[in-house]
């Protein structure tokens with residue numbers, strides 16, 4: 001039993017690595033074609049990785065090290081996401097429980113959801129001017145809707161029999177929320193946070209490219225365009241992809257697997 | 270102890286008003302085991318849910334020890350048809366929720382249903398029959414005035430169901446509980462009950478009641494069980510020929 005699980009996991013990891021191999025292969029082919037008789041160098045996987053190594057070892061990149069740029073982006077991202085998660089889960093729970101709040105707020109949420117992240121640039125600039133405030137706002141505003149929608153959905157879809165059992169036992173107010181409704185919708189909430197984190201990450205990079213922040217991964221990409229130093233841009237893209245994959249496939253997968261097991265859902269799958 | 274006074278219930282649906290129950294009068298005394306039987310859709314669940322307080326009657330009133338029922342509460346324990354244990358809690362944690370206002374232990378109630386040692390198990394690690402037993406233990410732990418059971422064993426196979434019928438009867442006798450029980454199985458109703466109540470097809474009203482000897486030990490396949498079963502079945506066919514139980 002255990003053996004089979006281990007074997008399955010190994011097999012999955014191998015396939016995953018092979019999948020990443022395909023990306024590098026396609027990239028290499030594209031680079032080879034692009035570089036055929038052209039002035040500007042299109043970085044190959046190898047030159048990118050060796051460039052990335054140099055940067056990781058401390059070679060400066062537009063004012064500071066690549067790790068610093070990464071850390072700054074991560075912090076920005078996390079700040080916007082954290083506020084969206086806090087407000088989104090809170091509001092989502094309230095909207096899921098009270099029909100009138102749902103009716104009241106769902107048009108706003110849908111409206112926010114429809115607008116692509118980058119469309120917020122003018123709004124962000126008008127509200128906060130160039131700088132931190134604007135990126136923070138853009139991450140927040142794009143992460144918020146998925147958290148609300150999934151949280152409210154999870155609460156609303158809680159099987160009625162759980163609520164009945166809870167009322168039958170005389171659970172009241174906050175107890176109902178913390179012991180019944182929130183656990184019952186935890187998978188849905190986690191899913192919302194996951195989507196929020198991913199869309200926040202995307203808009204962060206874009207925001208850093210546009211709303212002027214003298215540091216961060218997006219900033220590096222846009223700077224490299226002026227200096228035609230595309231190896232640095234590609235290095236940053238590799239980092240962005242790696243972080244995104246890590247969050248999505250490792251961090252959230254672990255949380256979700258744990259939850260599924262705890263909630264007794266793994267039997268269903 | 271429970272008096273159901275001239276209860277009717279109408280549902281509003283897309284097809285218009287549906288009258289599910291019509292003028293039900295029923296008294297339940299302490300220690301009774303009442304079974305409700307009747308054709309599918311005649312309003313058995315509706316009645317149980319109104320006693321539990323999940324639904325309000327359109328007309329009439331339900332009183333528990335003289336006090337009108339308004340909302341659900343621990344004085345009316347419910348064993349649901351589907352699994353209603355919280356899957357994110359162990360058996361023990363599930364029982365604790367019901368035990369909050371009691372000084373009895375989880376052990377005590379697990380022992381009653383014969384599941385000692387399953388404290389740390391999660392519901393999904395239990396069989397269907399065991400889940401229903403934990404559900405019964407949880408309801409007992411509330412120490413309710415009355416236990417309401419809406420087809421609690423209908424998703425189990427015949428053998429397990431009969432096994433649980435025996436255990437339930439024993440628990441009912443030992444703990445001196447009052448139970449209202451809905452079932453599709455006439456034998457099960459006869460085996461368990463002190464009184465069997467037959468409802469007519471929709472809108473459900475009481476067609477006939479059978480008082481049974483509460484001391485009697487029924488055997489599931491004995492001739493007297495079969496003949497009483499036949500009598501009840503015929504009685505039901507009187508009100509509708511092709512009604513399915």
Ligand SMILES: Nc1ncnc2c1ncn2[C@@H]1O[C@H](COP(=O)(O)OP(=O)(O)OP(=O)(O)O)[C@@H](O)[C@H]1O
Nearest residue numbers: 280281282287289308309310311312313314315471
């Ligand atoms: N929420 C509802 N809205 C509209 N009609 C309903 C609703 N719930 C029940 N009904 C109707 O009321 C009638 C009684 O339903 P109920 O569930 O009480 O029947 P039942 O006797 O428990 O049936 P079964 O034996 O199949 O469980 C049914 O005919 C059904 O169509």
Ligand SMILES: [Mg+2]
Nearest residue numbers: 313314315419
């Ligand atoms: Mg029913």
